[in-house]
Amino acid sequence: MKEKQTAIILSQREIAPQIYNMWIETDLAEQAKPGQFLCIYPKDKSTLLPRPISICEVREDRKALRIVYRVAGQGTREFAGYRTGDTIAVMGTLGNGFPVEDAVGKKVFLMGGGIGIPPILQLAKEIRGEKQILLGYRDAHTFLREDMEKYGSVYLATEDGSVGVRGNVMDAIAENGLEADLIYACGPMPMLRAVKAYAAEHSMRAYISLEERMACGVGACLGCVVKTKEVDHHSHVKNARICTDGPVFEADEVDI
Amino acid sequence: MNTQTTIAGITFKNPVMTASGTFGSGMEYSEFVDLNQLGAVVTKGVANVPWPGNPTPRVAEVYGGMLNAIGLQNPGIDVFMERDIPFLKQYDTRIIVNICGKTVEDYVEVVERLGEEPAVAMLEINVSCPNVKEGAIAFGQKADALFHITREVKKHARQPVIMKLSPNVTDITEMARAAEAAGADALSLINTITGMKIDIHKRKFVLANKTGGMSGPAIKPVAVRMVYQTAQAVQIPIIGMGGIATAEDAIEFILAGASAVSIGAMNFVNPYTTVEVVRGIEEYMRQYRVENLTELIGAVQ
Incomplete structure (x- = not known):
């Protein structure tokens, strides 16, 4: 059940330059699945639209959610100023999430690039299977790395080569000679295109999480669509709604 | 206290409706609001065949509002009749179907199909979408073209016809009078105001379509003014819209001359806005001892 409600901020800190880590108390945590997201509403009335932000982690008692986000504009700048005890308007939980059950008994790549890394954490916690976690960063600010190390073998790539393999997560696969049966990925579009190509080349299934500018977050406005290979069941054209039919899609089903 | 309002002989339990394109066919928002509490659900524009819409990005935020250039993506009238109408029929609310097209024949085809469906209370003709290159807006920006399409639609329509007007014209009253003269039963206004946003870091347009329709609270004063001017110019009822966020905003439109909002x-x-506005209008009526909502229509002095 989707709901808009007021959540309380339990803690917030900057964990890398312009990357913030916030825990919020909300009963939306009870239904949260890895790969789902929240819409968070700025209080400033000049910035009306909600900011879609992925769920990074669900607290064990399922009473709180963790989000990790980058300050990208006016709305997220406002969020970064919030302190413990402040309230925040959130709607959730939104989107389909990653299909974790597909990984049972398989060797999987969990791949995150940049601000696409946070949703990989809850996925790594919940997924059953042999986990190889590939994380791509700009530089040595390898946020969430230690959290990830609790749930699988972590391989790093950095654009400046300061930590791990120089390059991106695809380079980390090659350099480390890794193999898998199944891929789960979230990151910038060039990375997701590379994942899609890699999966096609190796005849593997890949689940990729997409993002797009959104307005409603619930599938009504048709703002955030992705082109699909086949005619979509809901839209009856070759477009699917990222907020509702996604954000997670099988890579070979979408035209990115 | 009576919150009913009547447009072209159709009575609505209250004056609160949804603006086409922001509410789908009600399915998505039925998780948040009880559709039975709305005066009407005005559906997303539907054409004779499926339309894929524009490339992304399709939406952008602007100060106090947003731009959209969805491009009227819709599944076409066949799916709409089989899926969306039966869904809405479950609720005790009026159904108003918004219709889009590229040619007069496109519009007429949809109008005729909907004529078979008695559950559809009214038709709203979208001649004012700023995001579709052909047809659509061309009908809404020239008085003679608007007159022509209104007359053609009226010839074929079984339900009362609302013409949705564009604010992107020199004189909205000229358009309103043309629609009225051609037999329109009601008018709805305003559609979105054409706008643009540029990303100065990338030196690119934010929207793939370059321009988009602006909506949200920032456009409200323009909309109230246009509703007032139109109400002075025509006799047919008006459904007012443009940036309504609260019951106070809705009442402004009604006082300016709108029979519904x-x-x-x-x-x-705020996905609960519609029902909050319904409640707020009732509170206003209690506070000022207004017996019938209709007393407020055009009551500004």
Whole structure:
């Protein structure tokens, strides 16, 4: 059940330059699945639209959610100023999430690039299977790395080569000679295109999480669509709604 | 206290509707609001065949509002009749179907199909979408073209016809009079105001379509003014919209001359806006001892 409600901020800190880590108390945590997201509403009335932000982690008692986000504009700048005890308007939980059950008994790549890394954490916690976690960063600010190390073998790539393999997560696969049966990925579009190509080349299934500018977050406005290979069941054209039919899609089903 | 309002012989339990394109066919928002509490659901524009819409990005935020250039993506009238109408029929609310097209024949085809469906209370003709290159807006920006399409639609329509007007014209009253003269039963206004946003870091347009329709609270004063001017110019009823966020906003439109109001972009900000506006109008009527909502229509002095 989707709901808009007021959540309380339990803690917030900057964990890398312009990357913030916030825990919020909300009963939306009870239904949260890895790969789902929240819409968070700025209080400033000049910035009306909600900011879609992925769920990074669900607290064990399922009473709180963790989000990790980058300050990208006016709305997220406002969020970064919030302190413990402040309230925040959130709607959730939104989107389909990653299909974790597909990984049972398989060797999987969990791949995150940049601000696409946070949703990989809850996925790594919940997924059953042999986990190889590939994380791509700009530089040595390898946020969430230690959290990830609790749930699988972590391989790093950095654009400046300061930590791990120089390059991106695809380079980390090659350099480390890794193999898998199944891929789960979230990151910038060039990375997701590379994942899609890699999966096609190796005849593997890949689940990729997409993002797009959104307005409603619930599938009504048709703002955030992705082109699909086949005619979509809901839209009856070759477009699917990222907020509702996604954000997670099988890579070979979408035209990115 | 009576919150009913009547447009072209159709009575609505209250004057609160949804603005086309912001509410789908009600399915998505039925998780948040009880559709039975709305005066009407005005559906997303539907054409004779499926339309894929524009490339992304399709939406952008602007100060106090947003731009959209969805491009009227819709599944076409066949799917709409089989899926969306039966869904809405489950609720005790009026159904108003918004219709889009590229040619007069496109519009007429949809109008005729909907004539078979008695559950559809009214038709709203979208001649004012700023995001579709052919047809659509061309009908809404020239008085003679608007007159022509209104007359053709009226010839084939079984339900009362609302013409949705564009604010992107020199004189909205000229357009309103043309629609009225051609037999329109009601008018709805305003559609979105054409706008543009540029990303100065990338030196690119934010929207793939370059321009988009602006909606949200920032456009409200323009919309109230246009509703007032139109109400002075024509006799047919008006459904007012443009940035309504609260019951106070809705009452402004009603006092300016609107017989009903629609909630648009604010559904995205607060999915409960429609029912909150219904409740707020009732509170206002209690506070000022207004017995019938109709007393408020055009009551500004």
